Amino acid sequence: MSNEAILHGSEVSTHEAHHDGHGEHHHHETFISKYVFSMDHKMIAKQFLITGIIWAILGGLMSVLFRLQLGFPDTTFPWLENILGHWAKGGKIQPEFYYALVTMHGTVLVFFVLTAGLSGTFANFLIPLQIGARDMASPFMNMLSYWFFFISSVVMISSLFIQTGPASGGWTSYPPLSALGDASIGSKTGMDLWLIAMALFVVSSLLGGLNYISTILNMRTKGMSMTRLPLTVWALFFTAVLGVLSFPVLLSGFILLLFDRHAGTSFYLSDIFLASTQKALPNEGGSAILYQHLFWFLGHPEVYIILLPAMGMVSEVMSTNARKPIFGYMAMVGSIFAITILAFLVWAHHMFVTGLNPFLGSFFVLLTLLIAVPSAIKVFNWLTTLWRGNIRFTPAMLFAIGFVSLFISGGLTGIWLGNSSLDIHLHDTYFVIAHFHIVMGVASFFGMFCGVYHWFPKMYGRYLNNTMGYIHFWITIVGAYLIFWPMHYEGLAGMPRRYLDYSGWASFNQFGGLNHFISIVSIIVFAVQLLFVFNFFYSIFKGRRVKSENPWGSNTLEWTTPIHPGHGNWVGEIPEVHRWAYDYGKDGREFIPQTEPISANESEHH
């Protein structure tokens, strides 16, 4: 109510308020305005989610393809040639295509799935619902945010179909490789399309992020002070702050790269002799390290952009399903804040061995290792939240617990990598691959699954199938460990990343069997994700119906809306908030919703 007053304040006096009191909009909605160019945050969330799912299938499929190569380097798969044509001549993935696959896999999963698909979905869905707002501060910008993402997706996909293929210099696109069209075929048009798609993606993220921040700060319902916000909203808030402040820097790096590619400038280029054309290039004075600084200034915050929303949802789902208040609410908020600040100060730990001044490196070691402190606080709080809880093992809860396990396993290896001297050995090996897939890739996917299983009833008014959920969880967590745990050993032995065939390499021959094994598990895990996708779409139409407004017995505001909330979320007034979101198991009551006033004889919380 008050939000509308602010937004449409001065129109009120001049013409009849078209949404008096009810908030629920009863405008005539066409198919286009409801499903396509929707300005309802809930519909936009679903658009992000479904686009993200499609991207995840594509990105996952790419990894299956290159795992086929890594696990079976001597086998040919004639059927591959049937689908992929000259990229898989003779049934073997060609080196150029292998690099294109790993590059696209990384880009797609980091940006399109775990950034847009994750933040885009849950920031849109949960922020207005959990803070008690009818919609975002600017629904129009919100819609643009999705459509920029969509166009960016189209450009990125189109690069898969051009003759020279997509970008193939790795998801980080380091120059000089990415700056010189003659350096590899993946550095030709594919690289331009990659840069354009990424620029559009940055615009999409900024439009979204601006909205999330100003919605959270300005549009909370009465009584919803910042310290009463659910941790999901806190996490999404800091995610947006990270994005808004770091994506523009990435954009500036890309702009310089575009000029180096096409205008003849030498920001990143110097003293280069190109083997492919047998020519010395005139470029002088550029520095490839400069790009790395600009890239990782986003790149490191980006990994937390991916992780924080997962952390927030895990906290919320865990407290709800342990029927216990979250342990150390303020410590949770404080540690997200600390992580956000530190995330801006550690980017050079990705550059320890790429020519960074070693003296500078020691500062970055210190700051990097400091991240372990807030991370450990969070882990401690999750574990103590679980401790002696009345745990309901719903699929969402299992994924939340799985997240904590993965975060511990992957965080510990981060401490190894954060030591610049150890990193000399470990950099660009499979150890790094194992580290970031466990701590970021799989963990954030778990956070996302946790969110989808938990909020699906709110999104579609139906439940996901539980049996399929349990199968999905157990196979995924066991599979994820089986895939990535062995990679630590490969990395410790020095096996470098980004090679397509290790069989000719005496020191890494021993891992042939292991690679074989990893590839088989990857295929199984991928298949189980398809089971989830089936469950998702099946349940939208055929899932068990939700019968009550608050199926999980949860305290937060989204569960006070009707089972199928319209645009505007609440019929009638937006409820007022009287307490924090975590009064579970208090005074002998299982849960006390945020909307319930504090009664006279109630005990103080924490």
Added chain:
Amino acid sequence: MNIAMNEQVSGQKKRIHPHKFTLWVGLASVIMMFAGLTSAYIVKRSAPSWITIEFPKTFWYSTVVMLASSLTMQMSLRDFKQRDMAKYRRLLTITALLGSLFVVLQFIGFGKLWKSGTTFEGSGEGQFLYIIAGLHILHVLGGVIALLIMFIKAFSAKKKNYDAVPVEVMSTYWHFVDILWLYLFVFFLTMA
């Protein structure tokens, strides 16, 4: 109901309007982009093959034009608040024209630089200037387009709207691109 809403409105007066707030966050984001570029500049400046440039006079003229446009923007906001719509529209037009003139002058400046031998070749002060000032121009053009939209809105008087928020948002943005240019110009002059 209406009365209740009006009370709400006056009760909310002190809180910053979400659109204004969004603008401020957006500006922070723009600042980060230019911070990224100027930091890159500072790093590159110490490289051995760094080449500096002589600024053509045109850039001084364009700076004056930019400053003047900020003034007219501020005046048009004042007139809007006093509901002097004719004056408001006139000043809005002048602001847009000055903005466009600024862009033209920047390009003339670029042209002179280019003729004097500073092309895209290399990565010295000149190349950074083309890119950084070029991006700034894009932000000015965005502002000019927004001004035009406001201008059209001011004429299509379907409903009388005296809501000052859009005009305030516009003027904040305009002052921002003005100050941004001042910062960049001083930066280039002092950090040669």
